[in-house]
Amino acid sequence: DAGVIQSPRHEVTEMGQEVTLRCKPISGHDYLFWYRQTMMRGLELLIYFNNNVPIDDSGMPEDRFSAKMPNASFSTLKIQPSEPRDSAVYFCASSLYGGALNSDTQYFGPGTRLTVL
Amino acid sequence: QKEVEQDPGPLSVPEGAIVSLNCTYSNSAFQYFMWYRQYSRKGPELLMYTYSSGNKEDGRFTAQVDKSSKYISLFIRDSQPSDSATYLCAMKGSSNTGKLIFGQGTTLQVKP
Numbered sequence: 001d002a003g004v005i006q007s008p009r010h011e012v013t014e015m016g017q018e019v020t021l022r023c024k025p026i027s028g029h030d031y032l033f034w035y036r037q038t039m040m041r042g043l044e045l046l047i048y049f050n051n052n053v054p055i056d057d058s059g060m061p062e063d064r065f066s067a068k069m070p071n072a073s074f075s076t077l078k079i080q081p082s083e084p085r086d087s088a089v090y091f092c093a094s095s096l097y098g099g100a101l102n103s104d105t106q107y108f109g110p111g112t113r114l115t116v117l
Numbered sequence: 118q119k120e121v122e123q124d125p126g127p128l129s130v131p132e133g134a135i136v137s138l139n140c141t142y143s144n145s146a147f148q149y150f151m152w153y154r155q156y157s158r159k160g161p162e163l164l165m166y167t168y169s170s171g172n173k174e175d176g177r178f179t180a181q182v183d184k185s186s187k188y189i190s191l192f193i194r195d196s197q198p199s200d201s202a203t204y205l206c207a208m209k210g211s212s213n214t215g216k217l218i219f220g221q222g223t224t225l226q227v228k229p
Contacts, residue, residue, distance in 0.1 A: 004160070041221075042123075042205075042219055042221035042222060043161070043205060043221075043222070045216060045219075048215050048216065056214075056215075056216055091160050095215065097215075104215070105166070106163070106215075107162075108160030108162065110158075110159060110160055111158075111160055
């Protein structure tokens with residue numbers, strides 16, 4: 001398996017532009033997670049899905065952020081309009097189980113490094 | 118106050134040293150404790166997984182959980198330059214939730 005795939009790997013945009021980040025989870029995994037990582041705040045969970053349904057979006061910072069999972073093999077995280085403080089590395093992760101078993105490892109993608117000028 | 122506190126370092130040690138990495142937490146409901154390793158410009162990967170209190174050993178790595186003190190540790194014996202990375206602790210409660218709470222991560226450099 002190729003692991004979790006994210007695109008683009010790098011994104012540079014100007015303030016006010018729309019940004020769309022994409023993720024393909026590992027085939028067969030029922031859970032998908034979006035994280036944001038910054039030096040100041042560390043790794044923060046933004047939202048996670050179970051079987052394509054959003055379960056917990058309490059980490060989404062504000063209405064400018066939205067996430068969708070139209071099918072089991074694809075998810076997007078959209079920022080509209082983008083702001084300089086959104087600059088961070090955004091990770092997607094997937095797992096077979098969300099927490100029902102002890103060993104429900106989350107597998108992370110390589111991340112998208114977003115810079116908003 | 119954050120739910121999980123972790124000293125970001127950086128921590129620099131000579132090759133062969135014993136490394137101790139630590140996290141404290143405030144939520145007594147946490148039951149599952151993990152350590153992730155993150156190499157530069159890569160995503161985190163699971164290193165160790167522990168349930169409740171006690172020790173778990175895997176090769177050069179030992180994870181300890183002290184729930185009475187709300188304190189977890191990761192020990193690395195005979196550290197190698199290839200261990201240079203950021204180590205993040207993570208934890209979650211006993212309910213069926215996928216939500217992990219991560220520490221800020223400690224950056225470790227092992228010098229040859």
